Amino acid sequence: MSKSSIAVDIGASSGRLIHGYVEEGKLKLQEIHRFENKIVHNGENFCWEIDKLFDEIKNGLKKCHELGIQPDSIGIDTWAVDFVLLDENDHLLTDAVAYRDPRTDGMMEEVFQTISKERLYLETGIQFQKFNTIYQLYSIKKNNPEILEKAKTFLMIPDYLNYLLTGVKANEYTNATSTQLVNAFTKKWDHQLLDHLGINKGMFQDIKLPKTVLGGLKQEIVNELGFDLDVILPATHDTGSAVVSVPETEGTIYLSSGTWSLIGVENHFPICIMKALDYNFTNEGGIDYRYRFLKNIMGLWMIQEVKRNLGDQYSFAQLVDLAREADGFTSTVNVDDERFLKPDNMMEAIQQYCSETSQEIPQTAGEMAKCIFDSLVISYQSAIDQIEEIYEQNFDRVNVIGGGCQNELLNQLIAEKTKKDVYAGPVEATAIGNVAAQLIALNELKDINEARTMIKDSFEVKKYTSLIEER
Numbered sequence: 001m002s003k004s005s006i007a008v009d010i011g012a013s014s015g016r017l018i019h020g021y022v023e024e025g026k027l028k029l030q031e032i033h034r035f036e037n038k039i040v041h042n043g044e045n046f047c048w049e050i051d052k053l054f055d056e057i058k059n060g061l062k063k064c065h066e067l068g069i070q071p072d073s074i075g076i077d078t079w080a081v082d083f084v085l086l087d088e089n090d091h092l093l094t095d096a097v098a099y100r101d102p103r104t105d106g107m108m109e110e111v112f113q114t115i116s117k118e119r120l121y122l123e124t125g126i127q128f129q130k131f132n133t134i135y136q137l138y139s140i141k142k143n144n145p146e147i148l149e150k151a152k153t154f155l156m157i158p159d160y161l162n163y164l165l166t167g168v169k170a171n172e173y174t175n176a177t178s179t180q181l182v183n184a185f186t187k188k189w190d191h192q193l194l195d196h197l198g199i200n201k202g203m204f205q206d207i208k209l210p211k212t213v214l215g216g217l218k219q220e221i222v223n224e225l226g227f228d229l230d231v232i233l234p235a236t237h238d239t240g241s242a243v244v245s246v247p248e249t250e251g252t253i254y255l256s257s258g259t260w261s262l263i264g265v266e267n268h269f270p271i272c273i274m275k276a277l278d279y280n281f282t283n284e285g286g287i288d289y290r291y292r293f294l295k296n297i298m299g300l301w302m303i304q305e306v307k308r309n310l311g312d313q314y315s316f317a318q319l320v321d322l323a324r325e326a327d328g329f330t331s332t333v334n335v336d337d338e339r340f341l342k343p344d345n346m347m348e349a350i351q352q353y354c355s356e357t358s359q360e361i362p363q364t365a366g367e368m369a370k371c372i373f374d375s376l377v378i379s380y381q382s383a384i385d386q387i388e389e390i391y392e393q394n395f396d397r398v399n400v401i402g403g404g405c406q407n408e409l410l411n412q413l414i415a416e417k418t419k420k421d422v423y424a425g426p427v428e429a430t431a432i433g434n435v436a437a438q439l440i441a442l443n444e445l446k447d448i449n450e451a452r453t454m455i456k457d458s459f460e461v462k463k464y465t466s467l468i469e470e471r
C-alpha cells in the first residue's frame with residue numbers, strides 16, 4: 001500500500017487540507033477541508049486567529065477519519081515572517097500579530113541606525129519588507145521590552161502549529177530565512193546580528209530542514225482524533241512549497257500568485273549583489289538548500305480587498321468578467337506603493353492614487369478590477385526585466401502557480417505584456433509541493449527531480465501566448 005500525506009496549506013486568505021498520494025505513476029490530490037483565513041483586530045493589533053486555524057486543522061483531520069483515510073503524515077505550511085513567543089511555561093506571550101500590523105512602522109529605519117542596509121543584505125540576502133520578523137522583534141524590544149525579556153521560545157506560525165500537534169519545538173529553514181535573521185551563507189541563525197540588535201538569541205530553536213520527521217502527535221491529540229500520524233516538515237514557508245511544484249525551473253520565471261505575487265527564479269546560490277539590493281530581491285531558502293531569488297509584489301490582496309469593500313457581492317470570476325467589460329479603462333497605480341499594504345478601504349486608496357496622478361478615477365467594480373490587473377502586470381514586467389538584467393539572460397516562460405492562475409484575463413495580460421509563453425498551473429501548487437516533500441521523506445518519491453517529473457505528468461497546465469504581434 002503506497003504511503004499518503006496530508007498537506008495543510010494556510011495562505012493569508014484561505015486554508016486547505018489536501019490528501020496527496022501516488023497512484024499509477026501520478027500524483028493524486030483529494031481536497032478534504034477548506035476554510036477562510038483573515039486578519040482580525042484584537043483591540044491592540046491586527047492578528048491571525050491562530051486558535052481557530054489549529055481547530056480547523058483538527059477538523060480536517062477528523063474529516064479524514066470520517067472518510068476512512070489514514071494518512072501516514074501531515075505537513076503544515078503558511079505565510080512567512082510571523083511568529084509567536086512563549087514564556088518559560090510555554091504560554092503565549094502575545095496573540096499571533098499579523099505582518100500587516102502598523103507596529104513595524106519606522107522600525108526598519110531604526111535598525112539601519114545600528115547596522116547598515118548594505119551589510120544586512122550582504123549577510124542575509126533578504127528583501128527589505130517593513131514587516132520582516134527582524135523589524136517585528138525590534139518593535140517589541142522597543143515598545144514592549146518586558147515581553148522579549150520573558151520570551152524563552154520563538155516559533156514561526158507553522159512551527160507553533162507543529163508544536164501544538166507534537167510538543168516539539170523547532171524552526172524550519174525555509175521560513176526562518178524570511179525573518180532576515182538567518183545568514184545566507186552559514187544558513188544558521190545569525191547570532192552576531194541578534195547580539196548586535198540586542199535580541200535574545202537563546203529563544204531561537206534549532207533550524208530543521210524540509211523532509212525532517214518531527215515526530216508523532218501528542219497523546220491528547222491522538223485521543224481527540226482517534227489516530228496518530230507523523231508530522232513531517234515540508235518547506236513550511238508556503239511559497240517555498242509552491243516553488244517545489246514548479247515542474248520546469250530551468251529557463252522559467254515562476255509567479256506564485258495568491259494574496260501576494262511572488263515572482264522569481266530558483267537558484268543554487270544566493271545573489272547578494274548591490275543591484276539585487278537596489279531592486280529589492282530576496283534569497284529566501286528553498287528545499288535542499290536551494291534559493292528562491294524573488295520579490296514580493298502586492299498581489300491579489302488588492303482585488304480581495306475590493307471584493308470585500310463591495311460586500312462580497314461578486315465572486316472573483318465575476319470580477320474578472322467585469323474587468324473584461326471595462327476594456328477601455330486605462331488608469332493604473334503603482335501596486336507596491338505602501339498605501340496599498342493595509343488601507344482602511346482599498347477602493348478609496350486606488351481612487352485617491354488615480355486622483356493624485358491625474359488619471360481617470362475608477363468608479364465601477366469592473367474599472368477597479370481592470371486597474372488592479374493592468375497595474376499588477378506592469379509590476380510583473382518590471383520585475384522580469386530586473387531579473388533578466390541581473391542574470392544577463394532571457395527567460396523563456398512564466399509559470400503562474402497558485403489560486404491566481406485561475407485568472408485567465410490576468411494570464412493573458414501577462415503574455416501580452418511580456419511576450420513570453422505563460423503556463424498557468426497547478427492551482428494548488430503549494431499543497432502539491434508540501435505533499436511532495438512529505439512523500440520524499442516517506443521514500444514514496446525518490447527526490448525533488450522525480451517529484452517534479454510526476455507533477456508535470458499529473459496536473460493540467462494551460463498555456464497562454466501573446467495574440468498581439470510585436471511591432
Ligand SMILES: Nc1ncnc2c1ncn2[C@@H]1O[C@H](COP(=O)(O)OP(=O)(O)O)[C@@H](O)[C@H]1O
Pocket residue numbers: 010011012013014015257258259260300301303304316317320402403404405406407408
Ligand atoms: N475562479 C477564479 N477566477 C479568478 N481568480 C481566482 C479564482 N479563484 C481564486 N482566484 C484568485 O486566487 C486568489 C487566492 O489564491 P490563493 O493561492 O488561494 O491565495 P492564498 O494562498 O494567499 O490564500 C484570490 O485572491 C483570487 O484573486
Ligand SMILES: C[C@H](O)[C@H](O)[C@@H](O)C(=O)COP(=O)(O)O
Pocket residue numbers: 010011012013078079080081099237238239257258259260261262296
Ligand atoms: C509576508 C510574506 O512576504 C508572505 O507570507 C509571502 O512570503 C507569502 O508566502 C504569501 O503567501 P500567500 O499564499 O499568503 O500569498
Ligand SMILES: [Mg+2]
Pocket residue numbers: 010011012238258259402430
Ligand atoms: Mg498561498
